[in-house]
Amino acid sequence: MAVYTEVPDEDLAAFLKAYDIGEAVAFKGIAEGVENSNYLLVTTQARFILTLYEKRVERSDLPFFLGLLEHLSAKGLNCPQPVKARDGAVLGELCGRPAALVTFLDGVSVRRPTAAHCAELGRALAELHEAGRGFGLTRPNALSVAGWRALERSARGRGDAVAGGLDALIAQELDALEPAFAALDLPTGVIHADLFPNNVFFLGDRLSGLIDFYFACDDVFAYDVAICLNAWCFEPNGEFNVTKGGALLAAYHAARPLSEAEIAALPILARGAALRFMLTRLVDWLDTPPGALVKKLDPLEYLKKLKFHQRARGVADYGWRP
Numbered sequence: 001m002a003v004y005t006e007v008p009d010e011d012l013a014a015f016l017k018a019y020d021i022g023e024a025v026a027f028k029g030i031a032e033g034v035e036n037s038n039y040l041l042v043t044t045q046a047r048f049i050l051t052l053y054e055k056r057v058e059r060s061d062l063p064f065f066l067g068l069l070e071h072l073s074a075k076g077l078n079c080p081q082p083v084k085a086r087d088g089a090v091l092g093e094l095c096g097r098p099a100a101l102v103t104f105l106d107g108v109s110v111r112r113p114t115a116a117h118c119a120e121l122g123r124a125l126a127e128l129h130e131a132g133r134g135f136g137l138t139r140p141n142a143l144s145v146a147g148w149r150a151l152e153r154s155a156r157g158r159g160d161a162v163a164g165g166l167d168a169l170i171a172q173e174l175d176a177l178e179p180a181f182a183a184l185d186l187p188t189g190v191i192h193a194d195l196f197p198n199n200v201f202f203l204g205d206r207l208s209g210l211i212d213f214y215f216a217c218d219d220v221f222a223y224d225v226a227i228c229l230n231a232w233c234f235e236p237n238g239e240f241n242v243t244k245g246g247a248l249l250a251a252y253h254a255a256r257p258l259s260e261a262e263i264a265a266l267p268i269l270a271r272g273a274a275l276r277f278m279l280t281r282l283v284d285w286l287d288t289p290p291g292a293l294v295k296k297l298d299p300l301e302y303l304k305k306l307k308f309h310q311r312a313r314g315v316a317d318y319g320w321r322p
């Protein structure tokens with residue numbers, strides 16, 4: 001359930017006075033999502049998503065996120081487009097929270113992606129990386145390798161209660177991955193950094209749009225590919241599906257060719273990505289009080305994925321065919 005801030009009718013009406021988007025005819029909270037409060041707003045002109053940014057989103061990052069959506073839309077990428085108020089501002093304030101309106105995208109996310117979906121995703125990810133070129137703002141990735149120690153510290157001594165040996169495993173992974181990541185020298189640019197199936201819309205088998213750019217940042221392009229291999233290509237039983245991995249990688253490569261160095265780095269990047277999502281899920285798992293509205297995500301799903309990456313012998317294990 002992601003409606004942390006309730007918006008009274010009169011506050012909404014006052015907020016909408018700043019925009020030229022018609023009269024509100026429907027307004028309802030959206031249950032999906034965990035980070036922010038999202039509402040569907042239907043006006044006499046169109047449908048919109050109203051987002052109130054909650055605690056975990058830094059106010060100072062909002063110009064990057066909203067500016068990026070404008071940049072990507074202008075490049076023809078199908079992502080939410082921020083709506084300007086009459087004074088040209090895309091960021092307002094509602095119920096004491098920073099708030100923005102963006103255009104509504106048609107489509108549905110898929111729970112069980114097929115290889116065809118993975119291919120669509122691979123192509124769209126490459127297009128996103130290309131479309132991000134020339135965006136003027138930058139944002140470091142707080143959740144890349146430099147941020148993992150702090151997450152480890154905050155979970156330290158508590159991991160073993162979630163899975164036996166987890167504290168030691170995390171410490172060993174950090175010791176292995178920090179130097180391995182430091183040795184990488186790969187192309188960088190704007191990445192989505194959270195392009196999970198719930199953030200990708202399809203109409204039939206065709207990908208129709210990408211949402212939720214609130215982890216977007218500047219980082220290694222191939223790390224974004226590695227995040228997607230983790231999020232899209234494992235089966236519910238924990239097995240990696242090489243057909244899906246191969247489809248994702250081939251479609252990405254067709255739209256933005258991966259260099260030899262990027263391809264060779266995929267197993268270590270995928271291992272790092274699995275650690276990143278395991279750590280954030282673990283900290284949330286440990287720190288979310290019982291009874292909280294937020295749906296907790298299972299860190300052990302990512303422990304299983306991490307173990308696959310530890311065992312991987314090379315990029316062929318991910319379905320890559322040169």
Ligand SMILES: Nc1ncnc2c1ncn2[C@@H]1O[C@H](COP(=O)(O)OP(=O)(O)OP(=O)(O)O)[C@@H](O)[C@H]1O
Nearest residue numbers: 030032033034035036038049080103104105211212
């Ligand atoms: N532009 C949009 N068009 C249509 N639906 C949208 C749009 N933006 C968000 N939604 C809907 O709102 C839901 C929550 O949005 P979003 O994923 O951005 O939230 P969030 O709180 O940042 O969540 P999380 O980070 O957990 O994915 C989506 O699953 C989708 O159903």
Ligand SMILES: N[C@@H](CCO)C(=O)O
Nearest residue numbers: 194196277280281297
């Ligand atoms: N995609 C993240 C949640 C944050 O949006 C996860 O599955 O852990």
